Amino acid sequence: MKSSNKQGQLILGVDLGGSKISAIAADAKANIKARDDRDTCAEQGPEEVIARVIQSIKQVMASPRVTSPADIAGIGIGAAGVCEAASGVITAAPNLPGWVNVPLRDIIQREFGFPIYLDNDTNVAALGEHCFGAGVGIDNLIYVGLGTGIGGGIIVNGQLYHGISGAAGEIGHMIIDVQGPRCKCGNIGCWEAFASGTALTAAAVRQIEAGAQTTILSFADGDLNKVSAETVFLAAEQGDRLASDLIRLTGYYLGVGLVNLVNIFNPELILIGGGVSQMGQLLLAPAAEVVKERAFELPARAVRIELARLGTDAGVLGAVALVLEKMSRPSS
Numbered sequence: 001m002k003s004s005n006k007q008g009q010l011i012l013g014v015d016l017g018g019s020k021i022s023a024i025a026a027d028a029k030a031n032i033k034a035r036d037d038r039d040t041c042a043e044q045g046p047e048e049v050i051a052r053v054i055q056s057i058k059q060v061m062a063s064p065r066v067t068s069p070a071d072i073a074g075i076g077i078g079a080a081g082v083c084e085a086a087s088g089v090i091t092a093a094p095n096l097p098g099w100v101n102v103p104l105r106d107i108i109q110r111e112f113g114f115p116i117y118l119d120n121d122t123n124v125a126a127l128g129e130h131c132f133g134a135g136v137g138i139d140n141l142i143y144v145g146l147g148t149g150i151g152g153g154i155i156v157n158g159q160l161y162h163g164i165s166g167a168a169g170e171i172g173h174m175i176i177d178v179q180g181p182r183c184k185c186g187n188i189g190c191w192e193a194f195a196s197g198t199a200l201t202a203a204a205v206r207q208i209e210a211g212a213q214t215t216i217l218s219f220a221d222g223d224l225n226k227v228s229a230e231t232v233f234l235a236a237e238q239g240d241r242l243a244s245d246l247i248r249l250t251g252y253y254l255g256v257g258l259v260n261l262v263n264i265f266n267p268e269l270i271l272i273g274g275g276v277s278q279m280g281q282l283l284l285a286p287a288a289e290v291v292k293e294r295a296f297e298l299p300a301r302a303v304r305i306e307l308a309r310l311g312t313d314a315g316v317l318g319a320v321a322l323v324l325e326k327m328s329r330p331s332s
């Protein structure tokens with residue numbers, strides 16, 4: 001165990017989420033040597049959140065397993081917002097109140113002096129899966145982060161696809177029904193308004209309010225406000241018919257978006273990650289069926305749809321992968 005990092009440099013990976021900040025020090029093989037987790041306290045605004053990110057990094061660096069700052073090759077940050085990767089600016093972040101055009105990379109760089117790389121959290125998770133998880137060796141893959149919303153990271157020919165402004169990958173906001181419900185983004189009929197955890201929760205609440213026969217409420221302390229994707233899943237696991245039907249319907253809508261991705265990108269692999277992906281085959285099986293039925297035959301035959309592997313560490317390990325990728329391709 002001791003002096004396990006003497007061979008190589010360590011990389012710091014930071015996951016800045018709407019509710020939690022996590023930071024790790026890891027080697028290039030994703031062995032985690034130190035970590036710190038704390039609340040984001042997003043409601044306190046950017047200055048306080050940035051201070052907490054800095055504290056978290058300092059806490060990791062203070063670990064006895066990080067022997068000296070000279071061990072550290074760089075810091076990667078995956079942030080829950082729209083990131084202009086080239087400039088290191090977070091332009092907007094719905095889950096981080098007050099974050100408009102925050103030059104996070106430069107602020108962290110001034111504090112620590114290491115090379116700092118910043119990207120959107122779902123892009124970073126895609127890289128993490130590509131480097132260390134279920135997508136190792138797969139150069140054309142799409143990561144779908146399924147949680148309260150739907151995020152995406154698109155890897156084309158081994159590299160993250162950013163688009164001209166760094167804004168690519170917002171797959172959750174592809175419109176799948178022009179007359180559908182309103183999405184959080186303001187648009188109508190986005191994929192995430194149908195297939196996210198939030199959409200599933202809303203559908204369950206509607207059914208319960210309409211008097212449907214279901215045990216879902218008993219998994220939510222009898223409180224309609226506590227109904228969540230997770231409580232629907234728990235009820236389904238215990239044999240609740242409505243809960244299973246609702247998850248199957250969410251899986252169907254998941255599949256509709258995947259059909260579009262399969263037809264457009266012809267990926268080898270689609271990885272489903274994020275909190276809602278814990279529903280596993282209950283969700284994936286109906287999605288895969290829609291892809292088989294409705295995508296073009298050639299790309300539908302080529303694609304595998306699987307669960308992501310890194311779980312809640314996708315963000316921090318992806319941030320480590322971001323640094324590794326930048327160091328190996330300085331110009332990208």
Ligand SMILES: [Zn+2]
Nearest residue numbers: 173183185190
């Ligand atoms: Zn939207």
